[in-house]
Amino acid sequence: MTERSFSFTRGRLVAALVGAGLLLSACQGGTSTPGTSPSASSTSTSPSATPIPTPTPSAKYIPASAKGKAQNVPVPVKPALADQNSKAGLEAFTKYWFALLDYGFQTGKLDEWSELSAPGCVFCSDLKTGVTGDYKDGAWLVGGRLQTPHVEAVTALSEPVQKVTVQVLQTAASSYNADGSKGDKSGTASNSAVVVLTVYKAGAWSVSDMHPLK
Amino acid sequence: MRRRILGSIAVLVAFLFVQNPAHANSGGLDSLFNQYGARAQGWVKLPGSDVPVEPPPGYIDTDPNQYSYALQCQVDDDTIDVDCLPGQIECEPREPGGDEGIPIVWRYAPKSISNPAWSDWKSEGGPSCLYDPKPEDVLGNIAARIANDFKQLPIQAAKVTVQPGPHTLKGMETNVFAAASEQSFDVVILGQNVHLEATPVEYTYNYGDGATFGPTMFAGGSISEEEWGTKTRTSHTYKQTGDFRLTVTTGFRGTYSVNGGPPLPITGNGSFASPAQTVSVWRTETRQVAENCIENPNGWACPGSETEAK
Numbered sequence: 001m002t003e004r005s006f007s008f009t010r011g012r013l014v015a016a017l018v019g020a021g022l023l024l025s026a027c028q029g030g031t032s033t034p035g036t037s038p039s040a041s042s043t044s045t046s047p048s049a050t051p052i053p054t055p056t057p058s059a060k061y062i063p064a065s066a067k068g069k070a071q072n073v074p075v076p077v078k079p080a081l082a083d084q085n086s087k088a089g090l091e092a093f094t095k096y097w098f099a100l101l102d103y104g105f106q107t108g109k110l111d112e113w114s115e116l117s118a119p120g121c122v123f124c125s126d127l128k129t130g131v132t133g134d135y136k137d138g139a140w141l142v143g144g145r146l147q148t149p150h151v152e153a154v155t156a157l158s159e160p161v162q163k164v165t166v167q168v169l170q171t172a173a174s175s176y177n178a179d180g181s182k183g184d185k186s187g188t189a190s191n192s193a194v195v196v197l198t199v200y201k202a203g204a205w206s207v208s209d210m211h212p213l214k
Numbered sequence: 215m216r217r218r219i220l221g222s223i224a225v226l227v228a229f230l231f232v233q234n235p236a237h238a239n240s241g242g243l244d245s246l247f248n249q250y251g252a253r254a255q256g257w258v259k260l261p262g263s264d265v266p267v268e269p270p271p272g273y274i275d276t277d278p279n280q281y282s283y284a285l286q287c288q289v290d291d292d293t294i295d296v297d298c299l300p301g302q303i304e305c306e307p308r309e310p311g312g313d314e315g316i317p318i319v320w321r322y323a324p325k326s327i328s329n330p331a332w333s334d335w336k337s338e339g340g341p342s343c344l345y346d347p348k349p350e351d352v353l354g355n356i357a358a359r360i361a362n363d364f365k366q367l368p369i370q371a372a373k374v375t376v377q378p379g380p381h382t383l384k385g386m387e388t389n390v391f392a393a394a395s396e397q398s399f400d401v402v403i404l405g406q407n408v409h410l411e412a413t414p415v416e417y418t419y420n421y422g423d424g425a426t427f428g429p430t431m432f433a434g435g436s437i438s439e440e441e442w443g444t445k446t447r448t449s450h451t452y453k454q455t456g457d458f459r460l461t462v463t464t465g466f467r468g469t470y471s472v473n474g475g476p477p478l479p480i481t482g483n484g485s486f487a488s489p490a491q492t493v494s495v496w497r498t499e500t501r502q503v504a505e506n507c508i509e510n511p512n513g514w515a516c517p518g519s520e521t522e523a524k
Contacts, residue, residue: 105246122253122254122255123250123251123253123254126250126251126253126254127247127250127251129250130246130249130250131246131250134246141246144245144246144247146247149331149333149334150327150330150331150334154264154265154266155265163265163266165264165266165326165327167323167324167327167330167334168247169336170245170246170247170248172245173245173246185246186243187243187244187245187246187247187248187249188243188244188245189245189336190244190245190247190248191279191322191323191324191334191335191336192245192247192248192278192324193278193324193325193326193327194251195257195266195326210251210254211254211255211256211257211266212248212251212254212256212257213256213257213258213259213266213278213324213326214256214257214258214269214275214276214278
């Protein structure tokens with residue numbers, strides 16, 4: 001059996017996600033090995049009895065560095081739970097939304113992320129303007145990785161708008177210009193909190209606003 | 215280091231509520247995420263509620279972080295990395311025969327996360343030493359008493375000068391200015407070394423006749439004798455004669471740090487009651503006199519006469 005490994009945005013082990021049946025959709029993320037078909041059943045490393053070397057995916061994820069922007073960044077996958085109108089569903093959706101934002105910081109691509117938020121969200125539009133600006137004209141960012149260790153929905157589902165408290169960790173970031181020279185933009189590491197306002201409509205969550213928490 | 219001021223014209227000192235300075239999340243630089251969020255309105259968690267809301271009018275900004283510490287080699291709530299132990303910093307006993315200190319790292323997390331889990335904290339700076347038989351109580355206990363302990367310190371009062379003074383005239387612009395300086399103290403509270411810093415940031419002038427000015431950032435300044443009587447930012451005209459008790463309240467921005475940990479704000483008021491300065495306000499009275507005092511020693515306002523100026 002062919003054993004493949006996929007890495008998601010925060011390098012979580014594949015095993016848990018494969019078990020949840022996400023392998024098929026993850027194949028769209030950019031790794032492709034011609035001639036092998038996706039399998040939903042491999043869950044762990046097993047020694048192969050044949051002497052033929054296991055083909056490795058040709059498009060390996062490479063984090064950004066002074067030499068160039070991040071390569072083959074896997075696109076985060078929306079878990080099914082994230083569409084559920086429940087506390088757990090809302091929290092899964094929020095974590096997914098931040099995973100898309102982390103993807104955006106690594107690639108400059110925030111279209112999918114901003115589709116999930118309303119135009120009135122100032123924080124969201126400023127993030128989009130800022131990050132896409134950081135990737136303009138061949139420039140890129142190094143670092144600035146996001147993690148959300150603590151995500152908690154704090155309002156009753158009967159409310160029209162839900163509020164989610166999110167702890168956001170970001171690593172230090174620096175920018176580089178297309179010619180490889182260091183850019184002006186930089187950020188320090190941070191550990192801060194935001195509140196995300198969301199609404200559930202037509203079977204899905206979306207973000208109506210986001211504010212820093214003082 | 216302490217400095218005592220001579221000739222103390224003492225002033226009332228109060229402590230201001232202050233934003234946490236010199237921290238990873240404040241000052242000039244922040245993470246990109248927070249930089250891009252600078253324009254968005256900040257929301258708050260009011261006491262007693264877990265639900266963030268828009269800040270009510272008049273809400274005062276506080277430090278968005280909470281602080282704690284972990285053992286230097288701790289890697290989880292109840293796990294120590296044994297390989298790390300030989301490389302810990304040394305915490306020598308502070309007195310001969312005393313206890314060794316405990317190597318720790320300071321950490322911080324957003325205040326809006328209640329009961330942060332291990333991974334919610336972030337380390338602040340390198341390892342330092344904590345001395346206490348019950349380390350888990352120390353930070354909270356120091357924070358609770360810091361304002362009181364501060365009041366016991368010999369805070370250097372701002373020197374206040376009155377021009378002209380101590381005697382001035384009704385209707386004349388009387389210049390008042392304050393000279394206060396940054397101060398730092400090293401004290402031991404609950405067995406820990408606490409470093410305190412206070413920076414004067416604003417002044418409130420109470421001229422003693424019901425008039426006040428401030429709080430203002432202006433400390434005022436000295437003017438030459440030729441300029442006495444001219445209006446300055448901090449001058450005042452007394453409309454009555456008499457003795458008035460003048461005070462200047464200096465607002466300090468204060469921080470404290472425990473055993474070299476992060477500077478934490480000192481909040482609330484720490485006021486120091488102190489004697490005020492007396493300003494005597496006189497009126498001028500002039501009369502035409504025909505004789506000088508040699509010709510008529512009992513003339514108006516001559517020395518020894520009843521009308522001599524006192």
